[in-house]
Amino acid sequence: MYAGVKDMAVLVEVKDLSVTYDGEKVLDNVSLNVEEGETIGIIGRSGSGKTVLLNVLRGLDDDIPASGQVIYHVAMCERCGRIEPPGKAGGTCPRCGGRTSLFSHDILNGADPDVKRSISRRVAIMLQRTFGIYGDDSVIENVLKALGDAGYDGDRINRAADLLDQVKLSHRMMHIARDLSGGEKQRVVLARQLAREPMLLLADEPTGTLDPKTAGVVHQNIKKLSKDLGITVLITSHFPEVIEEMATRALLLENGRIKMLGAPGDVIRAFTGGVEAVERREAPVGESIIKVDSLFMKYFSVDRGVINAVNGVSFEVKEGEIFGIIGRSGAGKTSLTNILTGNLEPTGGVVEVRIGEDWINMCEPGYYARGRAKPYIGLLHQEYDLYPHRTVIENMTESIGLEFPAELAEKKAILSLQVAGFDEKRSKDIMDKYPGELSEGERHRVALAQVLIKEPHVIVLDEPTGTMDPITKRYVVNSILSAREDIGETFIIVSHDMDFVRMVCDRVAYMKGGKIISIGKPEEVLPLITEAMI
Structure with missing residues (x-):
């Protein structure tokens, strides 16, 4: 005292x-x-x-x-x-x-x-990369629970409504939290924290x-x-x-x-001052590896009716291409990538992925259909997770079912960590560390390395640079470009980071309201979304 x-x-x-x-x-x-x-x-x-x-x-x-x-x-x-x-x-x-x-x-x-x-x-806190809300509850129920936890003894209904008004979310009061966009979820988090006064x-x-x-x-x-x-x-x-x-x-x-x-x-x-710009490096691409035709994904909400998360989308991705998907929060990007990776079954349309010489229908369940293609598609979601009580090497091998001899596992893990932006010394230093001993940016790169170690044919990255500093981002850009040049890796990248998209992507699709509004080279498409998002 x-x-x-x-x-x-x-x-x-x-x-x-x-x-x-x-x-x-x-x-x-x-x-x-x-x-x-x-x-x-x-x-x-x-x-x-x-x-x-x-x-x-x-x-x-x-x-x-x-x-x-x-x-x-x-x-x-x-x-x-x-x-x-x-x-x-x-x-x-x-x-x-x-x-x-x-x-x-x-x-x-x-x-x-x-x-x-x-x-x-x-003291209130808003954490990075996690929304900290009850997804199955309505927005106002989320705030009411926060008021209860804070021991608020006044009129909780009116207080919750006031808090939602303060964060400009009164028009989403009765919506289910999981149906909100990322920005709306963060405002729910802010309202919940304000409940703590x-x-x-x-x-x-x-x-x-x-x-x-x-x-x-x-x-x-x-x-x-x-x-x-x-x-x-x-x-x-x-x-x-x-x-x-x-x-x-x-x-x-x-x-x-x-x-x-x-x-x-x-x-x-x-x-x-010390951050150098990275220029996009052109590289030849192969034949189509993904074909999407007239894809739809509809949700039904009691208060909002039918929601067209993906609304008649068609495009192709070439082998060895770095393909970007951009748009505001709620545009349908995450729903689209979940369909591409086989984690969500669409309402209609076709998604085909080429494995070897065969075209696999991702909309068809079963071992010889979607089940055959999924192991060859890697996904790093923006709300990734690592096992907190397993070391980095365990997270990268045992926890995802890869059984390597110890020496080979360590060598493979170090190579994957280097591709994800670590230098060789730091890669070796963190092998036996737990996720809680790393920074958030380092945990994110470990999660990226966890995808890379499985050697997928197509890698889907959902907001890969959201918590990376400019220097680390430069390393990741070079790593992606090198992976494409050295082994012909194909990437689909969902990002709000326009500088990152400009540096790394060959083509970009701009989504709005579940539709693809424009598709082309970054210099052609980015001015459209930049004007819409500023």
């Missing part, structure tokens, strides 16, 4: 914070003051420590091997113990009417776990897999709520434009240390 607060504007004071896993410092003597009401943008390469820093500030994970101090300077009600930001000190508690006074607590070393829990209840919002790559226009809606929601409700925000991103748009200050992490802290523009220039 600390008797006073040196600066009433400081909400969180981080002193000499270090986190060490197996002798490796993930955070290295980080010191930082977070002022009440500001928005700090945190940028850095995968593995720089961004996610770990947010998880320490959240204060819920006692298993993080952290040392140093994380001191929250708050206003605490003398009667009921409710926590408020320090600027509310000397005022009246909104819960019980008691008086609030300044109070400081070190959540790493404090002796009172009840105080730590009280502080943590006022947070004084601090930790946003960890909240829009990495959303198209620019949808991401902009989420960003504006966060900015407005921060201003209107006085919420302090820490947001991580690999995208410099997100930091520039959102932050009042920016922090550059490099190898667990603060390399720079200052104006967003200055920090972004320091981060992107």
Whole structure:
């Protein structure tokens, strides 16, 4: 405990914070003051420590091997113990009417776990690549459950409706959550977090897999709520434009240390200064390997009726081609790729995949039909998952049914990790690590390597760069281009990252409302979607 607060504007004071896993410092003597009401943008390469820093500030994970101090300077009600930001000190508690006074607590070393829990209840988090909602419940039911978890004792129905109005989602109140687009799901997450009445919002790559226009809606929601409700925000991103748009200050992490802290523009220039552009390399392609003709996928929703997720789509993909599918959230891209990979049976139409000399109908079930083709089609979904209690090498071999001798398994895994963007040394270093010991960006590349190790004929990548920094993205672009040049690999890539699509794709299909609006070279199609998504 600390008797006073040196600066009433400081909400969180981080002193000499270090986190060490197996002798490796993930955070290295980080010191930082977070002022009440500001928005700090945190940028850095995968593995720089961004996610770990947010998880320490959240204060819920006692298993993080952290040392140093994380001191929250708050206003605490003398009667009921409710926590408020320090600027509310000397005022009246909104819960019980008691008086609030300044109070400081070190959540790493404090002796009172009840105080730590009280502080943590006022800290909300939006996690990257996971929506954290109840998919089978309606939107308002999701928010009502969050209010119940937060112990809200007022009129929950009206409060839930108010929260949905704050995130501009009142028009989706009765929709089933799984039927929402990615951007709408993130706004449900934001409403659920606002139900906690947070004084601090930790946003960890909240829009990495959303198209620019949808991401902009989420960003504006966060900015407005921060201003209107006085919420302090820490947001991580690999995208410099997100930091520039959102932050009042920016922090550059490099190898667990603060390399720079200052104006967003200055920090972004320091981060992107060493990133070289990658030019798309043309390569000859073969005959068609995938044929799609008049494909339909219809869903029925009680409140929305018939939804045409895929609406009469036709196209072909050539062997050795890198084919992109782009469009806003909800355009039908994910439904289309799930049909292509045999994980979803369409309502109508034909999808054929060439295996050897034979054309396989993916719409026909059975071992000699869809079952024959599926092993040759690899999919990395944007909401991928790794087994948390298995090492990297186990995730890449045993967990997906590949039985290799140990020596061959390790060699194959290292080669696949290098294709996914790791250098040889790091590939060897992480063999025996668990997913929780890696950064989110590193986990994503392991998941990509897990697909590559199966040697598929066609690889479908759903938002492969959503959480990658520009340098890692450059490695992945070169890896995809090299895999195509060296072994003739065919890729279908779904992405909102227009720079990535421009660098890597031979052709691009622009989807809107379940239809393909335009198809052609990136330089022909991208201006259309860029104008629609800005």
